[in-house]
Amino acid sequence: MDWPSLTQLRFLAVGGFPYGTLGGLTMNLIIVALALVAGFVIGLLLGLGRLSERFLICRPCAAYVELIRATPLVMVLFWFYFLIPNVLGARIGLFWTSTIAMTVYVSAYLAEVVRAGMLALPTGQPEAAYSIGLTHVQVLLYVTLPQALKMMIPAFVSTFISLFKESPALLMIGVAELMDTGYSIATLHLKLIPATFLIVGATFFVICFALSRVSLRLERKLNPDRRAVPLDPELQLDMVAGAGGGARRVGAGTR
Amino acid sequence: MGTMIREWLGISYEFNWGIMFQEPYFDWFLTGLKYTLLLTAVTTVTSIVLGVVVGVMRSSENAWLRRVAGWYIETFRNIPGMFWLFFFYFAFPVFLPEPWSQALNPYRHFAFVAAVLGLTFDNSSYVAEIVRAGIQGLAVGQTEAGRSIGLTDWQRYRYVILPQAIRIVVPPLGTRCIHNLKNTSLALVIGVPELTWTVRQVESITFRGFEMTTLVTAVYVALCLTMAAGVNWMEGRFARRDELKLAQ
Numbered sequence: 001m002d003w004p005s006l007t008q009l010r011f012l013a014v015g016g017f018p019y020g021t022l023g024g025l026t027m028n029l030i031i032v033a034l035a036l037v038a039g040f041v042i043g044l045l046l047g048l049g050r051l052s053e054r055f056l057i058c059r060p061c062a063a064y065v066e067l068i069r070a071t072p073l074v075m076v077l078f079w080f081y082f083l084i085p086n087v088l089g090a091r092i093g094l095f096w097t098s099t100i101a102m103t104v105y106v107s108a109y110l111a112e113v114v115r116a117g118m119l120a121l122p123t124g125q126p127e128a129a130y131s132i133g134l135t136h137v138q139v140l141l142y143v144t145l146p147q148a149l150k151m152m153i154p155a156f157v158s159t160f161i162s163l164f165k166e167s168p169a170l171l172m173i174g175v176a177e178l179m180d181t182g183y184s185i186a187t188l189h190l191k192l193i194p195a196t197f198l199i200v201g202a203t204f205f206v207i208c209f210a211l212s213r214v215s216l217r218l219e220r221k222l223n224p225d226r227r228a229v230p231l232d233p234e235l236q237l238d239m240v241a242g243a244g245g246g247a248r249r250v251g252a253g254t255r
Numbered sequence: 256m257g258t259m260i261r262e263w264l265g266i267s268y269e270f271n272w273g274i275m276f277q278e279p280y281f282d283w284f285l286t287g288l289k290y291t292l293l294l295t296a297v298t299t300v301t302s303i304v305l306g307v308v309v310g311v312m313r314s315s316e317n318a319w320l321r322r323v324a325g326w327y328i329e330t331f332r333n334i335p336g337m338f339w340l341f342f343f344y345f346a347f348p349v350f351l352p353e354p355w356s357q358a359l360n361p362y363r364h365f366a367f368v369a370a371v372l373g374l375t376f377d378n379s380s381y382v383a384e385i386v387r388a389g390i391q392g393l394a395v396g397q398t399e400a401g402r403s404i405g406l407t408d409w410q411r412y413r414y415v416i417l418p419q420a421i422r423i424v425v426p427p428l429g430t431r432c433i434h435n436l437k438n439t440s441l442a443l444v445i446g447v448p449e450l451t452w453t454v455r456q457v458e459s460i461t462f463r464g465f466e467m468t469t470l471v472t473a474v475y476v477a478l479c480l481t482m483a484a485g486v487n488w489m490e491g492r493f494a495r496r497d498e499l500k501l502a503q
Contacts, residue, residue: 070479072437074451075472082458082465087268168337169441172451179337186345197346201334208333 002191004199011185012199015176022095023176025203028167031095031175035102036110036160042103043110048140050115061111068108073169077101081173098170106163113159117152118144151222157215161208178203274463275470280453287453288474294367294439294449295478298374299432305375306382311412313387324383331380336438339373344445347372370442378435385427389420422493429486433479440475450474 004012015023022030049061068076080101084090121144129143171180182200186193261268275284313324331339344366348356359365393416401411443451450471458464 067476070433070476070483071472072440072451072475074440074443075468075475078451078454078464078468079472082468086462086465087266089267165333165335168335171337172444179335179341183341183345193346193349197338197342201338201342204335204338205330205333209329212333 001194003195004185004192008185012181015181024181025178027175028164028177031099031102032164032167034099035106036163038103039106039110042107044114046107046111047114050111051118065108065111068105073105073166074172076105077169077173094175098175109159113152113155117148121148153222154215154219157211157218161211165208270466271463272466274461274466280457283453283456286448287450290447290449291439294370294442295436297371298378298435301375302378302382305379307386309379309383310386313383314390328380328383331376336374336377337441339377340370340441340445343372344369366446369445370447374435374438381431385424385431389424390416392423393419425490425493433482436478436482
């Protein structure tokens with residue numbers, strides 16, 4: 001089996017970085033990380049908004065979340081890809097286009113994570129806080145949100161994994177991410193097909209596998225009694241890992 | 256009205272929403288819809304069948320079956336679906352013996368077959384995890400009871416475990432199938448002419464990608480919501496059937 005040269009390996013890792021545009025694995029990680037951070041802010045607002053009792057706040061948030069969750073990532077990418085330069089006339093480059101699209105996409109999923117986390121809190125917590133005379137904002141900032149956020153940490157890691165696994169879709173709008181660089185190498189040097197696919201696949205596997213173990217460990221550490229964060233099965237991202245982990249532990253106890 | 260809004264927003268782009276209903280673009284759209292539906296239907300069935308087999312293996316008592324199923328699940332779950340599409344289209348034929356890959360070369364529908372393989376393997380690993388969680392979520396007493404009245408392994412799964420597990424499994428499985436429908440939008444990269452392909456095709460000929468994307472997105476949303484309604488209906492049916500049984 002022929003193996004890629006060092007230059008080609010560097011191309012997989014950072015694209016043409018020092019001389020050309022950034023790409024490869026670094027591109028995936030940077031875009032996913034930026035989208036997750038920005039998406040967290042939007043998702044937090046959306047998730048809290050969806051829990052609001054005011055019709056005018058709750059319904060638009062719910063509509064946004066449901067709309068994005070019923071749309072493939074590719075469509076969101078295309079939409080922003082065509083909207084920003086053609087319709088709005090702004091030139092911001094592929095990197096920012098894809099970061100914005102990924103942010104919009106992931107914020108809907110993070111909103112669901114936030115909502116599930118808030119709903120998982122025992123109702124006694126806000127009740128106790130209200131009864132000692134705290135205001136709405138104080139209850140949220142000092143009582144419910146800190147507890148809920150702590151329990152949501154494993155779900156954030158899972159969301160990172162899922163978004164990372166969906167990030168190869170970026171190649172559809174021409175971002176030179178890991179899968180795309182691997183594909184270019186493989187099509188230019190047909191002998192390198194097996195090795196390139198092996199390296200790209202192994203990279204994805206190692207990162208996702210390691211992070212999923214981290215997520216599982218965090219979940220065990222943060223919620224030892226497993227009462228917390230019953231992840232909404234509709235979250236469909238990687239939430240099965242949460243449900244499966246629970247079932248596995250139940251099985252281990254009774255077998 | 257449209258002009259006013261555009262002027263107010265400062266947009267110089269002239270929308271042409273009728274593009275989808277002109278020939279030949281409408282034909283392309285229908286082709287795309289056909290392939291998306293076909294790909295969804297085929298991969299849903301195949302991945303559920305494969306996923307149930309692997310999920311049952313994963314929860315079996317044979318350590319080797321469990322281990323192999325575990326490797327299968329971890330491999331396909333931790334590597335993106337896009338990778339598997341590329342893999343089955345470009346790399347898989349390389350591993351075949353020379354005459355076989357030569358014979359595959361002129362095969363017109365290979366892209367579709369590769370897309371089915373890629374999406375099936377990707378989705379079946381998630382289905383297997385769901386099935387395993389469903390089976391292990393049942394009380395161990397169910398297995399023991401089945402065994403103690405002398406059922407064979409096959410009878411135990413067929414009459415005791417799977418009918419109960421299916422109730423637990425339907426909601427996450429439905430969600431997974433919706434996700435699979437959305438994943439078919441990736442098949443464009445290996446040249447399957449589905450809905451996403453329509454967008455690219457229309458954009459490259461007429462530069463009306465924005466309109467087409469919006470319309471195709473609406474179709475995807477409609478398909479996903481229909482499927483979600485179907486899953487809800489199935490869930491309700493199972494619940495009602497259980498209530499009837501309890502009442503009798």
